[in-house]
Amino acid sequence: MTGTTTTATPRATHPTAPATPPASRRAPLPLLLAVGVAALVATVLVAVTIGPADLSVGEVARSIGTHLGLPVTPVDPRFDAIVWELRLPRVLTGAAVGAGLALAGAVMQSLTRNPLADPYLLGLSSGASLGAVAVLVVGVAVLLPVAAFVGAMAALVATLALARSQGTLAPGRAVLAGLAVSQLAAAGTSFVIFWTATGDSYREILSWLLGSLAGATWTSVAIAGVAVLVVGTVVVLAGQRLDAFAFGDTSAAALGIDVDRTRWTLMTLVALLTGAMVAVSGAIGFVGLVLPHAVGALTGPAHRRLLPVAALAGAVLLVWADTLARTVFDPRELPVGIVTALVGVPVFAVLLRRGRGSAWT
Template identity: 50%
Template sequence: MTIMFTKCAFGLSLALLLSIVVAIGLGPAAVPPQDTLRYLGAALTGGTIALDEVPVYEIIWQLRTPRVLLAAVVGAGLAAVGVGVQALVRNALADPFVLGISSGASVGAVTVLVTGVVVGVYAVSLGAFLGALTAAALVHLVARTASPLRLVLTGIALAYAFQAAMALLVYLVPQGESTATVLYWTLGGFGAATWGALPVVAVLVVAGLVVLRRWAGDLDLLALGDETAVSSGLDVRALRTRLFLLTSLMTGAMVAVSGAIGFVGLIVPHLVRMVTGAVHGRVLVLAPLVGAVLAVWVDLLARTVVAPRELPLGVVTALVGVPVFLVLLRRRAYVFGSTR
């Protein structure tokens, strides 16, 4: 198992690097891989390029590279948060948005879009992040305890409330452009990626991945049930509270820059467990890599299938995720948290 795990990790890392290079080069104006690498090298080392290559270079470095890197970061983060949330609520159907954080972020972003209460380049992202934190605070306050059932029910109830609030905002401010922007944003996408926004979310996601990996042993105990975990000396309530806060912060940061992207955090943990088993130390290494590769390719499909128009990312993830998840459900050998 250890040798297979090492090979999987190495293979996925290589696949991610190749996927990033290919995705940066492909688009309405395709660029060969060798030229893509040359432009990236020039940008990173301060090299020179010919004057007639500047427009293509700008497309590669200023537009596609931050977008593809953001897709990889968000995909990795969503997959890892999916693992964490499924352990938090011990529910195979849980994903990063089951606790209402995504809906709260959507309300914050829509408020900015339709009212213009905040101005600036990152106004929508700021509104989404504040909305996500507000939603997390409300869920934690209303739930009062970190029991799995109470968290899920509270999150679902508040998600409906946030969705109603978002619909009301759009209805009261009937502007065609704003409505279209709201619809696109709530379905997710990386079209607004910039070099300015990338470092913040990358730092938060990487830090969250490190913390989740350090908690892997505790998550294994948590998956065995509260009684077993408590008898092993684990403070279950404190762990659930920390896990809830961490996953909420990571989800808020990702939704703030990409909108709500479904299915990545739901199906990736299941796919990885089929290979590695239920040990979180292994799942939390492979799941971010699989999520990153998946997000990069899904984003590439979204911006090339109907080019020059662009599909909302949530549409593509649903078209990919629903069949995969249904196949998983039909596999009698698969049980959540196991590979029996």
């Protein structure tokens, strides 16, 4: 008697989603988006009420409504100034930065097929930090966004040049080149601070390098918000191309995708996005690393589902992290990057344990 053995074809896994439920058991995307938007709106309203001044959600909503021209009863001018000029720009900036970092992390993890990738992988954040610190120490803060953009793009160009030094461009070589460029930019940042910073500027620069939203204004909201909307729209529309990268470059090319052009176009957009986030908030870690993994467990690997939900989750996470940073030790304030690290490390450790035996290992 002759038996036959059937070998199941292995299913491709995505580095950002180590363990996902079957498609039939996942919540539909409209429901996930509706819950995410509701959570973000509630988070913004509640976070604005938290602080030394005693405000209610109703007062916050009325203040916002007044400035939007809605027929609502105006609040006390003092409370209106606290909401509109101080807290709301900071909260909205935090939401935009969190969304941007989550998007950047998800795209980087897909393009490099590296589950540990984040906006820092190719030296983008370090390059942006170098550019920003260079203008901070000379007192030209108005050029900070431009300097951060230039620094991020310079880091990307240096990484690509180093990665292509042997004629080919592989994700693994790009990662190693990015680490080298990141260390070089970090050394440059330290040199600039050591050589030029004096007096209280050390403390200001250190706080910024650890991530801080303390100086957020409506200009910060505009810079981060526009970057997230533009880049986010482009990468969501490119979701199917990002899905193809999970199967490798050869499979992606077989599907008709120009692999090099797509990868580096999206990486350039991520560099711009990272520069915008660093310009308004400084260097904030772990959001872009952890969020795509955590959200991927709910949405599955498809980027048309993963990216918008990750952006909403990142926005909510960073708003609450910044709220903790500015209130736990009031009147002193922690850099928000410390809070994201304290939260992100244990969460990432749990995700690593649950990901054993999957695409993570």
